[in-house]
Amino acid sequence: MSSENAVSNTRSLGLAYIGLVLTPLFWAGNAVVARGTVESIPPLSMSFWRWVIALAFLLPFGLPGVWQHRKIIRQRLGSMLALATFSVGAFNSLLYFAATTTTATNIALINATIPIFVAFLAWVLLGDRTRPIQAVGIALAVLGILTVVARGDITVLTGLEAQPGDLIMVAAVFSWGLFSVLLRRQSVPLPALTFLTTQIFLGAMVILPFYLTDLFFFSGGFELSGETALPLLFVAIFPGILAYGFWNHGVQKIGPSKAAIFMYLTPVFASVLAGILLGESLGLFHIIGGLLILCGLLLATRAGRRTPEYRKMG
Template structure:
């Protein structure tokens, strides 16, 4: 996921169907991120997932992104505070919280709560930037919040009143809030860098932000993980598919068809996650998932129809 850009005139030599295919694959990769994290979290500590995912992604990107970083080093020095803030809330916090959430909640819950990112962006833009909120958008935000509460409470009001919500669900709310802050800051503190250069610097800075937390976890808590086939494959997946490819497909899709149309494809994330979690993890949709998911979907449709988000 990444900040939006204005769609260009359709003069790209790449066929438009490639953009649509990429926008279908992007939520599939994001859903896979939740499912693979849930499946691997018993062998790979969450902070190791987060740190090594971005180190691998950086190693793959660096040969392509480093020349631009060197050319733009003056701009990078001028905007280092903005870059640090943006990298902290996106690369640093978002996936770290998501992987921590996988310890105590289901892949389906992760995907459902993650799908509310456009709602969180709209809510924070209203609170922090004073963006105008139309009645239809406010209704959409309210419905989505009720949907999140339904999923977190698992259909039992006592879960909320007794403060018994799964820690992972609450961590996912924090993760979504972190991405919302990133999106709002991206509008307020845009960094004038080419996309590949910005992504390279963003990942490198985010990895530095994660590193002290990873080292603390490695030395005093988890002890890291053993590198073998069952751990190497998930790490490669995290770096390549929901990392580099999803970012690239999302940016290209937004560029070709516009942010409001591209945002609709985010609705596929919980659908894909439900299927993948059922196949690989044996998770099943229950009534709270269906009711909460329907409310979240209705809220997303209303909110994104009334304004462009993400």
């Protein structure tokens, strides 16, 4: 290998690691922005316009590929619509609804359990073999989620007094798990940019009737201003487009197992950002729940022969 190639590979690897650190930072920012804008931007408005803005940025680059692969897209339209519904449509809309009644820290902690839900649903729906140590990991992560949802008080669970947002976020993560399992079962042979562009378009179309219903009969939408435009641009560009590109580049360079470790930074970044920007404080239950989730993730995703595949558009 020539010295120029070695330098190029080193630079590319370095950029991959930088991107993998920025990706969970952007995902954490998504949770913090969602929580910080609950009074000014309704959840469905945030979800719909986030993807419309992202699509506007992507179309000049993604449209040629969509046209080139239009036959495959037409043949797999049903599968792609289902994938878009569970990912772009349901996951992000539920996340923004969760932010109305729970903290950004809780959102990030529960969001970090995505690999657990993917492994569990792959076992249930695809018949993937689960080793005993992975089952222990899943159980620990679930215990961690319950600790966060219960806020360290078991009577919250027994009295059915959990925050609605925590439960909605669990539903969001479950939705992403279904997307990931469907992605493996009904893999669509498209380039990454073409797949992303198509998914965002279909997902926005899924959200549209719910957004219009909310706009005309419930929330009334939001007033466009600097206070609302900047958060929308942030969630569209950084966690929406850049994080997806950084994540895919990182997975290609260092592999999915190593890249998955960087996901564990999301709740760390979220707790720091939420503390600085929103005044949220960490409780003992956050620390205990977070440690249980971390241990569970390490056991469930590192002990198996194969790491579940999932594309992240958080």
